[in-house]
Amino acid sequence: MSILVDSTTSVVVQGITGREGSFHTEQMQALGTKVVAGTSPGKGGTTHLGVPVFNTVADAVEATGATASGIFVPAPFAADAIMEAASAGMTLIVCISEGIPIQDMIRVKDFLHGYPLARLIGANCPGLITPGQAKIGIIPQRITTPGSIGLISRSGTLTYEVGTALSAAGMGQSTIVGIGGDPVLGLTFRDVLELFEKDEATTQVVIIGEIGGSDEEHAAEFIARGSRLKAVAFISGRTAPEGKRMGHAGAIVSGNRGTAKSKEEAFRKAGVPVAETTDDIVGLLR
Amino acid sequence: MSILVDSTTSVVVQGITGREGSFHTEQMQALGTKVVAGTSPGKGGTTHLGVPVFNTVADAVEATGATASGIFVPAPFAADAIMEAASAGMTLIVCISEGIPIQDMIRVKDFLHGYPLARLIGANCPGLITPGQAKIGIIPQRITTPGSIGLISRSGTLTYEVGTALSAAGMGQSTIVGIGGDPVLGLTFRDVLELFEKDEATTQVVIIGEIGGSDEEHAAEFIARGSRLKAVAFISGRTAPEGKRMGHAGAIVSGNRGTAKSKEEAFRKAGVPVAETTDDIVGLLR
């Protein structure tokens, strides 16, 4: 078992004919992901990487019944691509594109309220992978092994590091979800934790957080309320300097939350051991 | 019994200190309507017509628990007033103001999707009255008598005419609802019919329609699907000339619908007798 994506998920790649879209579609196919269609405006009716290409996501859904989408379009078009996917009925939308303006994402988040079944992952994220079955995004298959650990991370390369370490230690993963590092994003740690909680095949989770925002704190609260999962957390950015502040607005809103200290304390309070370095994670899971 | 408003409904008057607001609040109070508060920006903390005045509807609701609102503010402020009432949790909003820009009302209608419990009547309508109990709006109490006929109308003065005729004939009314004549409005004939259908005290309904739109046709379809109510309809505007058309957009959208003929035929098809003149309505109800 797994969460969000498995070998039966039918996937549309938005921006399939682009450089990134092409490369990663091949990678996704190599793992066995059921990529059923791609979109590329103006290229509807053609075929790319053995997959039919449509002008719009709605056309792709109508023709294939796909339910998940991976977005590989340039940042200026990415917010629109997410809304298009939601409005076409996608229930899983994975947006890899980075550099999307924050105000675009704020509007997208509001738009998605109208599509409660649409789950967004990202943007600016490596996507997700269920080892041995399927992936949407760019997480390299070779850092993964099938197993029972759920991995949720805000950082791309740290995900790969930890995935590699877990696999090397013989600790396989149920699903790895890179939720992305942008300030305004789709699924949060807590949202993904809820999914792992319901997934019987997952018995342990690793949470790789970062300074900024309160999503880690909310995840800790969720676990504190009682979880069957054995969890380990890691927070990067303990020594990162605060950005040079110009005004006070940010401080008024965030107060003391968002620091590595606040996040680590929240996890410890919830009974979740916090790794000092990523190397320590394997040991804490044993 | 009755629909939407009765002697227990607690009402806020938005714009209570204005000329119209003052006059009609007094009329509403004279009938026994439970007017619990008024709003008038900048006059919060004062009292008017024996009623506390608040700056905002939210303040009024917090202090009084009111659930219904009557709006008597000038057109440029009316759309905002409706949204304010909905966001303050009002479940019945009656907007008397006329001359609201259509695009404002289109935005209001979309806004109200976020408040599914908020029922809007109007704008540009005389409001509603449950004879002998309460009213929100400007329908004169003296044209009404308590009874079992539900009256729904798009026209103000025709409502008064028909109300007067019914009362004179000894045919009392359960509730009279003036839904308003604007192109984009709140509750439709059909919406109000559904409420009357569920109100045991109502046994007959009179529908006073007008040319334009398809709301009368939709009401006829509703009745055709089976209703316990004995209905009579009247449509004004049979001989009204079509507006001088400039473009084709209107014609493309509305096609052949919206004429008096289409509406009368729809009612007849649904088994609802159509009065030739308003004078004939009483006879058809007997």
Next chain:
Amino acid sequence: MKLLEYQAKEVLDSLGIAIPPGLVARTADEAAAAASRLGPVAVKAQVPVGGRGKAGGIKLAGTPEEARKAAELIIGMDIKGFKVPLVYCEAALEIERELYLGFTVDRDARANILMLSAKGGMDIEQVAEESPDSIARLYPNPWRGPLDFELAQLAYDAGLGELVRPMTALIKKLYRAIPDYDALTAEINPLVVTKAGDIVAGDAKLEIDDNAAWRHKDLEQRYGAVIQGDPYEVEAKKRGLTYVSLEGDIGIIGNGAGLCMSTLDLVQRAGGQAANFCDIGGGAKAEVVENALAVILMNRRVKGVLINVFGGITRGDEVAKGIITARDNLQMKLPLVVRLSGTREEEGREILRRNGIEPGVSAWEAAQKIVELTKAGVR
């Protein structure tokens, strides 16, 4: 407010939409001058109503002299009740294809509807009837406006996939007429794709919501005075009345649109024909009644007047007194039937009778009476 073509095109231009070069001409000389500047032109009557082409209001002119002659014919002609005040001389386009683009309020949907079709030109209503699918439709969310992917889908649905990008940009510009100008209807038909590949507004129709005039005073100031429509409607507008001219000979005054419309219906049922629709609104104050009567009596065709008023807030006796004052001030001699109902209707009727005015108890009776009196030609 329905803008004339050249006014609508000025608005489109301000929104960044391409329009052909054109000049307004109020005289034949000006038209000739325009043609000598622009080259071959279409000389187009400027009236806020459709069908001017069939009415002879558009002529092609290859030379300044031809433009002068065309303008001489067109300026001052009557098109569906509008006297043509001026012409618009517009450079001819090299047309590759003609599309249709427009939006309007769909009152059943309580929303704006955007429509795009590859089959533009005169016969779009016929297209709508015969092959409705060839007109692609979109209901944009009124707060968000049309989104890029929605407009792309609209273009593909209309079979205009190759124009997705320019069309998306153009429709977003046109849509700005809603938030910026409270437009109720905007129509570009034909929307011309030129042989050079540009997309240009061939014709333009734009209606602005009168209820929103307070937000767009500049528009009213710039364009409000140009249109020379029905003189009674113009006068009524000045006096703040809701008035529409009709073809018949019986003047109608009512309070409330519904009551007024049903009065028209009754007059026709009684065998007469109304000269106008005139709604004096709720209060039925003496001054407003006098204004309404004054406008109606300007029309020489009118042989009699029917007033149908429900006294809701205003009492019947007061309404009656107001009507008598108005009649006397205007020295009205034509037959006048008044149907008064509501509060103190009996007292009102008595006052009318004493002053030589026929009261009607029911609206139907009153309608029959005025038809009878006007047919008899009673003075």
Next chain:
Amino acid sequence: MKLLEYQAKEVLDSLGIAIPPGLVARTADEAAAAASRLGPVAVKAQVPVGGRGKAGGIKLAGTPEEARKAAELIIGMDIKGFKVPLVYCEAALEIERELYLGFTVDRDARANILMLSAKGGMDIEQVAEESPDSIARLYPNPWRGPLDFELAQLAYDAGLGELVRPMTALIKKLYRAIPDYDALTAEINPLVVTKAGDIVAGDAKLEIDDNAAWRHKDLEQRYGAVIQGDPYEVEAKKRGLTYVSLEGDIGIIGNGAGLCMSTLDLVQRAGGQAANFCDIGGGAKAEVVENALAVILMNRRVKGVLINVFGGITRGDEVAKGIITARDNLQMKLPLVVRLSGTREEEGREILRRNGIEPGVSAWEAAQKIVELTKAGVR
């Protein structure tokens, strides 16, 4: 992009918000000239960072001579790492009261938050901590923007009921900075109510989303070059790197923000201090590595460099070769420790070793090694 005060005020002015008369001065003479035109002025350092008042960057000048002296002192001074490029001479306001108005992104709410307080001025953060209720808050819907009734409620909540109308109008104007400029933060503190009753922006802070720079090329063109910040950051920006200067002496390069931050953490844990944060992104191409190394080596404080790269798509041997090329091209002599992991990490490490570069197997080991080497002062 963080705009300077005078730039932010130009933007506010373009949105229709009142600002005091003011002039930019790049020299002491210009400041004197400004004061002779404006009368008594505040001479204010223009730096994209808070706290300039406490740092001596704001001086009042009653005469042109005083303005000259103030500008002489302020221009060129260093405020939190920024060399003051110019001053803004602004006419003094007759202040009746000082309010606070601002918006920013609340990342937990995934929304913009508008804040208004009657307690404006320097100590607003203290106000927020001690009496949070005195700061009224509103989360406007991002498509609709703040609605009139919401803004009225905000003003009443802030205890500014008597200013509801002007405040509603002003906040709507300020909010336009979001759709029009992709502003992430805008702050007017103090928002001054003058003795004459006008509402004027006393100070202004505005941050524009760099990710949206493609939508606002005009802003970048007008303002991008003025700010003279940290020279390494300026150079890094030119080379398209994500780079932040820090206080320590160990240069850091990593791929991915998370990996980079965790490398900083490890260096500190090992007893060292990072000289920078430099994220070279996913690919870790030779050219990018060389650019990053070049910027880091500009900094004379740097005593050694730690590179921490995970080879995901790019293979470890290729990354290793790229690093060696970069080092050789730059003739780098300082200690260099590279931690390579991922695909072909063994091959990569072997290449590094052969070329005299210390490879680290784990990031923690690598961090310890670079700290040790820099402390020893090995060359």
